[in-house]
Amino acid sequence: MSRILIVDDEISILKALQRLLRVAPCVYGNEQFSLEVVACEFPSEALKHARQGEFDLFISDYRMPEMDGIEFLKQARALQPDAARLILSGYADLNALVRAVNEVGIERFIGKPWNDYELMSAIAQALAHRELLLENRQLADLVRVEMGDKTAEQIEAERLERLEPGITRVNWGPDGSVVLDDDN
Amino acid sequence: MDAFVWDQRYMTGEAQVDGEHQELVRIINALIDLQSKYASPDAVAQVLDQLVNYAVVHFAHEEALMAESHCDPRFVERHVAVHRSFAEQVVRLRDSSADGSDLEYLLNFLTGWLAQHILGMDKAMVRQIELIRGGNSPQAAYDAAAKITTDPATSSMLDAMASLYRIISARNDALSELNRGLEAKVAERTEALKESNRRLLESEHRRSTETRRNLELFLSQIIDGDPVPTLVIDASHRITHWNKACANISGLPAERMVGTWDQWMAFYPAARPIMADLIVDGSLEERFNTYYHNLFRRSKTIEDAFEAESFFPNLGENGRWLFFTAAPIRDGEGRIIGAIETLQDVTDRHLAEDELLKYQEQLEAQVEARTRELANTNRQLEREHAELTTLLGKIDETQQQLLQSEKMAAIGQLAAGVAHEINNPVGFVNSNLGSLKSYTGNLLRLIDAYESGEPQAIAAARQAADLEFLREDLPSLLAESQEGLDRVTRIVQDLKDFSRVDQAEHQRADLNAAMNSTLNVVRNELKYKADVIVELGDIPEIDCVPAQLNQVFMNLLVNAAQAIPERGKIFVRSGVERDHVWFEIEDTGCGMSAETRQRIFEPFFTTKPVGKGTGLGLSISYDIIVKRHHGRLDVHSETGKGTTFRIWLPIVQSAET
Numbered sequence: 001m002s003r004i005l006i007v008d009d010e011i012s013i014l015k016a017l018q019r020l021l022r023v024a025p026c027v028y029g030n031e032q033f034s035l036e037v038v039a040c041e042f043p044s045e046a047l048k049h050a051r052q053g054e055f056d057l058f059i060s061d062y063r064m065p066e067m068d069g070i071e072f073l074k075q076a077r078a079l080q081p082d083a084a085r086l087i088l089s090g091y092a093d094l095n096a097l098v099r100a101v102n103e104v105g106i107e108r109f110i111g112k113p114w115n116d117y118e119l120m121s122a123i124a125q126a127l128a129h130r131e132l133l134l135e136n137r138q139l140a141d142l143v144r145v146e147m148g149d150k151t152a153e154q155i156e157a158e159r160l161e162r163l164e165p166g167i168t169r170v171n172w173g174p175d176g177s178v179v180l181d182d183d184n
Numbered sequence: 185m186d187a188f189v190w191d192q193r194y195m196t197g198e199a200q201v202d203g204e205h206q207e208l209v210r211i212i213n214a215l216i217d218l219q220s221k222y223a224s225p226d227a228v229a230q231v232l233d234q235l236v237n238y239a240v241v242h243f244a245h246e247e248a249l250m251a252e253s254h255c256d257p258r259f260v261e262r263h264v265a266v267h268r269s270f271a272e273q274v275v276r277l278r279d280s281s282a283d284g285s286d287l288e289y290l291l292n293f294l295t296g297w298l299a300q301h302i303l304g305m306d307k308a309m310v311r312q313i314e315l316i317r318g319g320n321s322p323q324a325a326y327d328a329a330a331k332i333t334t335d336p337a338t339s340s341m342l343d344a345m346a347s348l349y350r351i352i353s354a355r356n357d358a359l360s361e362l363n364r365g366l367e368a369k370v371a372e373r374t375e376a377l378k379e380s381n382r383r384l385l386e387s388e389h390r391r392s393t394e395t396r397r398n399l400e401l402f403l404s405q406i407i408d409g410d411p412v413p414t415l416v417i418d419a420s421h422r423i424t425h426w427n428k429a430c431a432n433i434s435g436l437p438a439e440r441m442v443g444t445w446d447q448w449m450a451f452y453p454a455a456r457p458i459m460a461d462l463i464v465d466g467s468l469e470e471r472f473n474t475y476y477h478n479l480f481r482r483s484k485t486i487e488d489a490f491e492a493e494s495f496f497p498n499l500g501e502n503g504r505w506l507f508f509t510a511a512p513i514r515d516g517e518g519r520i521i522g523a524i525e526t527l528q529d530v531t532d533r534h535l536a537e538d539e540l541l542k543y544q545e546q547l548e549a550q551v552e553a554r555t556r557e558l559a560n561t562n563r564q565l566e567r568e569h570a571e572l573t574t575l576l577g578k579i580d581e582t583q584q585q586l587l588q589s590e591k592m593a594a595i596g597q598l599a600a601g602v603a604h605e606i607n608n609p610v611g612f613v614n615s616n617l618g619s620l621k622s623y624t625g626n627l628l629r630l631i632d633a634y635e636s637g638e639p640q641a642i643a644a645a646r647q648a649a650d651l652e653f654l655r656e657d658l659p660s661l662l663a664e665s666q667e668g669l670d671r672v673t674r675i676v677q678d679l680k681d682f683s684r685v686d687q688a689e690h691q692r693a694d695l696n697a698a699m700n701s702t703l704n705v706v707r708n709e710l711k712y713k714a715d716v717i718v719e720l721g722d723i724p725e726i727d728c729v730p731a732q733l734n735q736v737f738m739n740l741l742v743n744a745a746q747a748i749p750e751r752g753k754i755f756v757r758s759g760v761e762r763d764h765v766w767f768e769i770e771d772t773g774c775g776m777s778a779e780t781r782q783r784i785f786e787p788f789f790t791t792k793p794v795g796k797g798t799g800l801g802l803s804i805s806y807d808i809i810v811k812r813h814h815g816r817l818d819v820h821s822e823t824g825k826g827t828t829f830r831i832w833l834p835i836v837q838s839a840e841t
Contacts, residue, residue, distance in 0.1 A: 012664045016612035019619040065712050090607030113611035116618040
């Protein structure tokens with residue numbers, strides 16, 4: 001089951017996407033993904049969801065109140081670096097596109113109005129790509145442990161770090177105290 | 185006056201004496217009669233003479249009688265003295281009253297005196313004579329007579345009268361004396377006055393002679409001292425005055441000229457009449473035309489005088505221009521007794537005029553040259569002007585292009601919002617249609633299953649179609665899609681409204697509607713930055729070009745949104761005040777500094793990064809509001825608090841637009 005978080009200030013879009021993702025098959029090669037969709041009207045609400053559970057894919061509109069899609073995805077990546085990111089927008093100028101690619105590393109930019117098939121393919125491809133990457137890393141870690149390049153502790157720390165970024169680092173205060181940053 | 189009435193009392197008893205007394209009374213009565221009849225003084229004088237003569241005869245008789253009777257000498261002396269006195273009085277009175285005015289007074293005197301004399305003196309005389317005849321001595325008779333007083337009243341009255349007559353006599357004498365003195369004085373004075381008159385006449389005569397001489401001298405001096413050459417001739421054309429100035433100008437001295445008839449010599453080579461001669465002759469105009477053809481005119485200032493101006497080649501070295509005036513001289517009866525002619529040397533003026541003329545010609549030549557230069561310059565300027573006009577046309581064209589590009593830039597800015605706004609509904613409607621297609625497929629399959637009537641197939645189809653979900657979702661899918669398409673339609677309509685070709689003309693338009701359609705177009709641009717609060721008032725339609733004002737509204741709204749860094753509010757208000765409507769666009773953005781505010785209407789001034797704005801938006805807005813709509817564009821801005829633009833537009837445009 002792949003978890004997808006969708007953000008768009010337009011409720012009709014959210015509903016249309018939910019309909020589409022509910023019925024359309026999400027297939028890449030031989031692999032079919034079954035999807036669980038969380039739809040949010042506001043980026044802040046979406047970020048809240050991102051802090052609470054792991055997602056495989058973030059799909060964001062570009063122009064939204066509060067913050068634009070790039071800003072949202074930046075924050076989402078900080079929370080969940082391994083999740084794939086996708087922008088679905090009716091309009092973005094070249095600047096926005098460049099920022100999206102360079103700053104956020106989006107998987108795809110899909111224009112509105114979208115083609116249902118293309119959108120589904122893009123989602124499936126992104127999910128498959130992510131799965132491949134994760135599998136690749138897992139295998140590489142195994143090899144490194146076997147070859148003695150990495151200890152199991154290190155790998156566990158990396159896993160924890162991925163799960164909760166920053167958890168393996170201690171933020172020392174100037175007086176030797178430990179500063180707990182609770183803004184997340 | 186009453187007549188002298190004779191009665192017994194006056195009888196003395198001496199016959200001759202009584203008869204003569206009666207004769208005297210008769211003569212006096214005759215006088216009274218004459219006086220009452222206003223008789224002529226001659227007649228009165230005649231009778232008076234008669235009376236005096238008779239009185240003299242009578243006094244002589246009385247005196248003879250007294251001498252004959254040897255009356256006392258004392259009495260005789262008194263009696264005679266009274267007689268003399270009477271005679272003198274009467275003669276004097278007669279002389280003084282010769283004109284008859286005092287006749288009445290004379291008569292009173294005569295009657296009074298005669299009555300008193302008879303009753304007193306004469307009766308005393310007769311009594312003494314009777315006493316002497318009776319044998320008494322004259323002395324005794326005189327004493328007796330003196331003692332006898334016939335009656336005291338009469339005697340005292342006689343005394344009083346006697347003294348009265350003496351007083352009157354004395355007065356008369358004094359008056360006469362006074363009169364004589366006065367007459368003498370009058371005569372003396374008259375003589376003195378006569379003498380004085382004679383002397384006065386003599387001195388007056390002397391003085392008038394002297395005055396005349398002085399006047400002549402004075403006149404001569406005036407004429408002589410006059411710097412204007414002047415000559416005077418008399419009725420016989422003889423020169424009487426030839427002043428120094430005249431001598432100077434003509435070169436002929438006064439001694440040579442005065443008294444001669446040679447006045448022509450000064451001016452002409454041969455004898456001929458000068459203007460003064462013509463005036464003396466009175467031949468005037470017809471002869472003037474002979475000698476001064478077309479040159480003379482009547483003086484405007486002096487009656488009867490004539491003026492002329494002419495060149496005299498014989499005068500001076502190079503000849504002279506003279507302006508001469510001649511006027512008649514008249515006596516008291518208006519007869520012409522001579523003429524005066526003055527000459528003014530106007531050679532200098534003529535020279536100056538010639539100079540002026542020359543100078544004028546020079547000036548004209550200069551002016552002509554200048555005019556040519558100016559014409560050249562003008563042609564050059566015209567060429568330059570034409571070039572400038574061409575350039576201006578190009579600039580105008582460029583400006584139009586700029587305007588167009590600003591419009592395009594604005595539309596480009598809009599495009600993001602509009603694209604978003606259109607693409608969103610199109611996106612979900614399209615997607616919904618895809619979902620609907622799969623829903624429909626499921627439903628149709630379910631229907632097929634029902635038609636086949638196989639319970640297993642029906643159950644499987646129901647399962648696949650998820651009918652419960654479809655029941656719930658289909659209506660909302662359709663409703664949302666419907667709403668999405670409505671939005672597209674509305675946006676397209678707003679875009680059309682915003683840029684309608686038919687709104688590019690002057691027309692009456694409801695600007696609230698224009699503002700609403702503009703707001704719809706840019707709302708998608710605004711909504712990510714600000715809450716738009718619209719408070720439009722009731723405003724009338726105004727004369728305007730709606731498409732241009734839409735552009736202004738859009739510029740101001742987009743600027744307001746761009747001035748807001750995170751999220752703020754934009755207030756849009758309108759209202760009407762007197763003959764203007766106003767629109768206000770207020771933002772809670774970053775505001776502007778004073779320097780920025782001063783420059784915002786300059787073309788190409790922008791605070792945005794290069795490539796983000798043309799810098800023309802506000803300058804064009806200003807142009808549209810102020811120049812094309814004769815309105816006003818006010819700005820109020822405070823750094824950090826926001827900016828308010830207020831547009832004022834006249835409801836009715838003046839005719840020339």
